[in-house]
Amino acid sequence: MNGADALIETLVLNGVTACFANPGTSEMQFVSALDRQPGMRPVLCLFEGVATGAADGFGRMADVPACTLLHLGPGYGNGLANLHNARRAYTPIVNVVGDHATYHRQYDAPLNSDIPTLVKPNSIWVGSADTADSVAAMTAEAISASYGPPGGPVSLILPADSAWTETSQGAVRAHRHEASTVAAGTVDEVARALRAAKKPVVLLGGRACLGPALVQAARLQAAGIRVMVDTFVARQPRGAGVFGPDRMAYFGEAALADLEGTDLMVYVGTTLPVAFFAYPDRPSVLVPEGCQTLTLADRSQDPVSALQALAEGLGAPSTGPVQPLKRPDAMPTGALTPQACGQSIARHLPDGAILCDDAVTSGGAIAVPCMTAAPHEVLALTGGAIGIGAPLSIGAAVARPEAKVVSLNGDGAAMYTVQSLWTLARENLDVTVVVFANHSYRILNIEMGRTGAGNPGPSASKLLDLGNPRIDWVSLAKGLGLNAVRCETAEAFDAAFARAMREPGPKFIEAAI
C-alpha cells in the first residue's frame, strides 16, 4: 500500500465514493490506485470548474462529500469559482490537490505555486500530507473538517512522493461532528420577542431550508408568523405538498419594500440579509430601520429541533400550510418566452426531480409555476459565480441516479463550463440541460443602469452582447456528444421537454427565447 492507496481507502471507508477529476502527472499515483479500489467512482471532467461544481452538486444531494482531484495550483485555480459557490452553499467537498514531491518544491519548477495561499479563501480546512505515513490520518481529518458544521470545501494537498511511497498506515475512520442544539433559553427569548412583535419575519437559510426544517417552519406560518427564505438557497424542496415560504427579493429596494413595517427578524441557519451588490444611494442592509434582529439558530446549530421547540413554545398548530398540486392546464403556445418555458417545466417535471438553477434572468419565470408543480428539489447559485448549472447537475445525477435532473442555464452562464456537456454524455447521466439563449448578458443590461452608469454605448455594448456571432448551441452540444434540439416556439419546447422527461439519459435543449 502506498500513500495514494491510503488516501483512497480512507475516503471510501468514510463514504466518499465519487471522484470528479482532472488529473495531471503529479496525480498519476492516485489515478493508478483507483484500479485497486473499485468502491471509488472516477468521473473525468475536461475542465476543473466542472469537477468542483459537480462535487458541490453531489455534496448537496448526498450530504456526504465527493472528492475532486486537481492538478497543482493552476488546476485548483480553474476550479476556484465553483468552490466559491460551494463555500457559500456550505457543501462538504474534499479537494485533493496534487503537488510536486516534497523535495522538488524547493526548485520552483514551472508548475510550482503557493498552493496553501491559493486555497485559503475557499477552504474551511487546509492540510498537506507531507509523508506517506500521514496520508490516512490527514485524510480522515479533512473529511471530518468538511462536515463542519457548517460544512464546506477542504483542501488536502498531496505531494507526489507521499503518494508513491509505501506505508503501513491504512484507512482511518473520520468523525462527523453533529450540529449543536439551541439552548432552551434562546428559544424562549425568541418566542417572547415573536409574541411581542407586531409584524415579525422568520428568515430561513442553509439547512433550515431542507425538508424537515420546512415542516416545522410551516407551523410558525400557521401561527401567523411570516416565514421567508434567503434569495439563494443551496437546496430546497419545492412544489406540491411542500411548504413554500416567500423568498427575499434579489434587488435590495424590492426586498425592503416587501419587508416594510417588519419590526422583528429572526434568523434560522442564516444571518443579516444584505444586497447582492451595492449601488449608489441604495441600501446595503436589507433590514428595515428600527427592526429588531435575533438569531434562533446559527449555521452550526440544528434548525429542526430549534424550529420545533419554537413552534411548541408558541403553541403553533401541529402542521402548517403546503403547496397544492396545480400544474398549468394547457400547453403554452406562440413565441417562446421564459414564462412559456416555465409553464412547460411545471407541466412535465416528474415527482422527485432535481432542478439545478443557473438561469439568471430567466429563472424567475420558471420558479413561479414550479411552486405548484410535482414535488422536486432546487439547487440554486449560492455564490454568484455563474457557470454552475451543468456541473451541479453532473454531481446531483451521480449522487441520485434514480432522479431526473434538470439543469437550467443562461447562455452566458453555460459558456463558462460548457465542457460539462461532454461528461454528461460520457457518464450517460439522466440530465436534461436547458440553455436559455438570449445571446446577451441580459442581467448586465439591467445592472448597468442601476449602478448609475447609464445606457451602454458602442464600446460598452461590445461587452454585454453575445449575439455576434450567435452561438449555435445545438452544434456545440452535438460536438460534445449530446442529443440536442433547438426550440423556437412554445409548442416545440413543450414537446421537447415532455419527451426529455419521459426518456432517460442526457438531453440538451436550446430554448431560443
Next chain:
Amino acid sequence: MNGADALIETLVLNGVTACFANPGTSEMQFVSALDRQPGMRPVLCLFEGVATGAADGFGRMADVPACTLLHLGPGYGNGLANLHNARRAYTPIVNVVGDHATYHRQYDAPLNSDIPTLVKPNSIWVGSADTADSVAAMTAEAISASYGPPGGPVSLILPADSAWTETSQGAVRAHRHEASTVAAGTVDEVARALRAAKKPVVLLGGRACLGPALVQAARLQAAGIRVMVDTFVARQPRGAGVFGPDRMAYFGEAALADLEGTDLMVYVGTTLPVAFFAYPDRPSVLVPEGCQTLTLADRSQDPVSALQALAEGLGAPSTGPVQPLKRPDAMPTGALTPQACGQSIARHLPDGAILCDDAVTSGGAIAVPCMTAAPHEVLALTGGAIGIGAPLSIGAAVARPEAKVVSLNGDGAAMYTVQSLWTLARENLDVTVVVFANHSYRILNIEMGRTGAGNPGPSASKLLDLGNPRIDWVSLAKGLGLNAVRCETAEAFDAAFARAMREPGPKFIEAAI
C-alpha cells in the same frame, strides 16, 4: 470624470490600449467609461481564462501590458491558471479586478471573497484603489510595477464606489524601470571561467531568447561555446536567418545525458534548470555533478549588452551561425501524423508568422521542421497550465494585426479554454487554430509509467482517455462561429493549412492524428 474614467485615461496615456474583459455588475462603470475613451479596445471573452491568456499573448508580442477586466474573486479565479503561465513568462499584465463598494465589503455579500489573498501568488504587485482620488496614481503604479524588470501580472483591485465617484485626479504617467547593466567584473569573471572550461554551456532564458540577444549569443556559439535555451520560452524567433540554439530536453534524464561532461553552465536571463516533475529515483536538478554554475545576467538585467560584452571579451567573431531556409520539398502524403503536420506547417508558414504552442505531445514534431522554415516567432507554454494556445493567439493577433498567427493545441489542452474560438470569430482575427485530436491525455499515458504507477487499468483509463464520446471539433468550432474543417490525411491537412495561410481571417483545422 469618475474613478473609472481616471483608470482608463491613465491606462491609455501609458499605452495600455487593449482590454480583455469578462465583466459583471461591479465593473459596469468601467464598461461605461469605455464609451468615453475610444483609445481602449475592449475584447469580450466568454471565460476569464481566455482573457488572461490573451493578455499574456498581447504582452509577449507588444512588450506593453494589456489590461484584463475581471469580476471579483471568482472572475479572477477563472483567469488564474493562465496568469500562472504569464507569471512564468514574466509578461506585464494589468489585471483590473472589480470589487464590491468599499462600504459594502463588511457585509460579506455572496460574491465577496478575500481578493488580496487570492491574487497574491500570481501577482508581482497588488493594490486596491479604495478612493476615486487614488485611482489614477495607483493605476500608474500598477503599470510601472508590471514592467519589473522582470515583468509580470499585477492586480489592481477596483471597488465599485471608487469607480462611480467623481474625481479631479486625472491620468498619471507611469515610469518604466529599465533593466540594469551587468557589471564589467561579472563579464570578466564569466569570460575567464569560459576560457578555463573544457565543455561549457551558456543557457539562455526569458529576454535572452529575444532577437537582439540571440544575435550576440550566436557569436559565442561561433567561438566554440555551446549555447542552449530553456525548454519553454515565452517568446523566441525561429527559422531561416535566426540563430537556433539547442533546447534543454523536457525529461530530466535526457537533459542530463545531453549535458554529459559539461563542466560549466552560465545562466543568462534564467537560473538553475530543474525537471518539470519529480519521479522516483530520477534527478530534480538538471546540472551534471561537479559542473560549475555562474550567472552572467539575471532576469532583471539586460542580456543584450551582457552577451555582447562577453562576446567581445572572448574575441568571438562578429557574427554567429543562423539557420538556413530549408522547407520540406514535397507535400507529405498518407496517414496524418504530427510529423506530417509539422512538414506542412514548415512548408506554408509565412514570413513573420506567430506560432502559439500548446501542442503538448504533438509539439516536438512541429518544432523540428520549423527550425528551417520562414522566420517566425514562437510563444510557448511557460507554466505548464495547459489551455493557453488559443487565448495566446487572440492576444498576439490583437497586438500584431499584420501577422499571421497560428495556434497549435492538443485536444485535451484546447478544451480548457474552448470559449476562445468565439472571440476569434467575433474579432475576426487572422488566426488559424489547429487542434491535434488524438482523443487522449496522451502525455499522461507516458507520465504514468515514469511516476512508477505502472500501466492504467480500467478505472485509471477512464481518467486518461477522451475518446468516449469522441469530441467533434468541427461541430464545436462551427457552433462558436468559426470556419472549420477536419483533416484525416496528410494531403488534406497540407491543402487546408496552405489555404489558411493564404486567406486572412480566423480558421479552424481539426488534425485527426
